[in-house]
Amino acid sequence: MDAIAELTAEQGYDATKIGDIVRRAGVARKTLYDNFEGKEEVFLAAFDAAFDEAMRRIEADCAKVEGGWEERVQAGLAAFLGYVAEQPALARMCMIEALSATPAATERYEDALQRFVDLTKQNVPHDDQLPETIEETLVGGVAWIVYQQIRRHEADKAEDLLPELSEFMLAPFHGAAEAAQKRASA
Amino acid sequence: MERLPRGRHGLSREFIAQNQRERLLAALAECLDERGYDGTTVSMIGSRAGVSKSDFYKQFESKDACFLAAYDDSVERIRERVRAACGEGRDWATGVLAALAALVDLLAAEPAQTQLVLVEGLRAGRGVYDRYQEGLQSFVPLLRDGAPSPAGGEPPPAATDEAVVGGIASLLARRVLAGETEKLADFLPEIAEFALTPYIGAAEARRVIAER
Numbered sequence: 054m055d056a057i058a059e060l061t062a063e064q065g066y067d068a069t070k071i072g073d074i075v076r077r078a079g080v081a082r083k084t085l086y087d088n089f090e091g092k093e094e095v096f097l098a099a100f101d102a103a104f105d106e107a108m109r110r111i112e113a114d115c116a117k118v119e120g121g122w123e124e125r126v127q128a129g130l131a132a133f134l135g136y137v138a139e140q141p142a143l144a145r146m147c148m149i150e151a152l153s154a155t156p157a158a159t160e161r162y163e164d165a166l167q168r169f170v171d172l173t174k175q176n177v178p179h180d181d182q183l184p185e186t187i188e189e190t191l192v193g194g195v196a197w198i199v200y201q202q203i204r205r206h207e208a209d210k211a212e213d214l215l216p217e218l219s220e221f222m223l224a225p226f227h228g229a230a231e232a233a234q235k236r237a238s239a
Numbered sequence: 240m241e242r243l244p245r246g247r248h249g250l251s252r253e254f255i256a257q258n259q260r261e262r263l264l265a266a267l268a269e270c271l272d273e274r275g276y277d278g279t280t281v282s283m284i285g286s287r288a289g290v291s292k293s294d295f296y297k298q299f300e301s302k303d304a305c306f307l308a309a310y311d312d313s314v315e316r317i318r319e320r321v322r323a324a325c326g327e328g329r330d331w332a333t334g335v336l337a338a339l340a341a342l343v344d345l346l347a348a349e350p351a352q353t354q355l356v357l358v359e360g361l362r363a364g365r366g367v368y369d370r371y372q373e374g375l376q377s378f379v380p381l382l383r384d385g386a387p388s389p390a391g392g393e394p395p396p397a398a399t400d401e402a403v404v405g406g407i408a409s410l411l412a413r414r415v416l417a418g419e420t421e422k423l424a425d426f427l428p429e430i431a432e433f434a435l436t437p438y439i440g441a442a443e444a445r446r447v448i449a450e451r
Contacts, residue, residue, distance in 0.1 A: 184429035190406035197405020
């Protein structure tokens with residue numbers, strides 16, 4: 054699974070062949086087929102493993118926070134960006150290659166995005182006045198900024214985005230004006 | 240798009256080529272909408288457009304090349320519409336609101352083009368990532384230019400413009416995937432509030448939107 058992440062990050066999903074994967078992983082072709090049906094299965098398994106690990110870290114770090122919702126959202130975002138920085142190949146595989154790999158991979162990506170939307174909803178204060186889709190647009194916006202960071206080959210510096218992205222995520226929930234006042238007095 | 244008459248018609252070669260090109264681009268968008276990128280072939284595009292395979296290859300080197308041309312064409316058309324609408328506002332906020340309204344109206348009215356731009360662009364594979372990214376980024380200045388800061392505050396963080404544009408694209412793409420292209424205009428108040436709030440605050444954003 055590490056091999057497919059590295060290879061798709063380097064050359065894309067279509068160009069990656071089973072032969073490349075077994076060579077990179079140093080396993081026999083038979084071993085691969087004992088464990089997976091084919092390339093797509095390896096890819097999806099690697100995607101699931103990476104996403105599960107990201108979720109595990111995010112939830113663990115959110116749970117550690119004793120402060121309020123703002124600290125929780127910030128801790129979750131920090132855990133996510135930290136994982137991207139630590140695993141650039143996995144990040145590229147999940148956030149870029151998955152979109153064009155296969156229809157099943159695209160569906161995984163959409164489901165993952167939805168999980169982040171749900172997680173955000175659970176952690177922010179409810180506000181009737183806000184657009185119903187606010188969490189979706191926020192998560193989509195964060196994903197777009199991280200997508201570009203990965204494409205610039207700067208995934209290892211993803212944590213630099215934390216201040217801007219957490220302010221972007223938090224602002225709608227305590228009012229942009231208030232956020233700006235905080236900045237001015239900081 | 241109408242086919243041209245057969246036989247002697249006195250139309251110039253350039254005119255015919257241009258007409259064929261436009262028909263092929265429209266046919267590609269329709270095929271993609273129905274079958275996705277991988278399921279679309281050069282023959283399908285040609286027969287839908289009423290253009291022979293050899294004429295297809297006079298216009299485009301490959302399906303990929305046709306896709307890129309269709310993509311660029313569509314993004315350009317959307318951007319021009321949005322840019323024109325920006326100028327209709329009496330200030331920045333009403334301009335952005337008019338631009339977003341023009342955007343969702345156009346997207347809802349042309350489902351095949353919308354599928355091409357918002358969904359297939361990210362999914363067509365490596366060659367198209369740059370196009371998608373450039374296409375989306377080209378909307379950022381339309382939002383940023385002339386944007387004010389909330390009353391008495393600092394401007395929003397630098398990533399805000401891009402994150403707002405990316406967030407709107409993501410929401411709209413998800414709705415297209417869910418088969419709700421025709422209802423995209425319903426999301427105008429929500430995406431407008433999302434876009435305006437970082438710059439003018441939630442209360443002012445709601446006032447501007449309610450006025451429309």
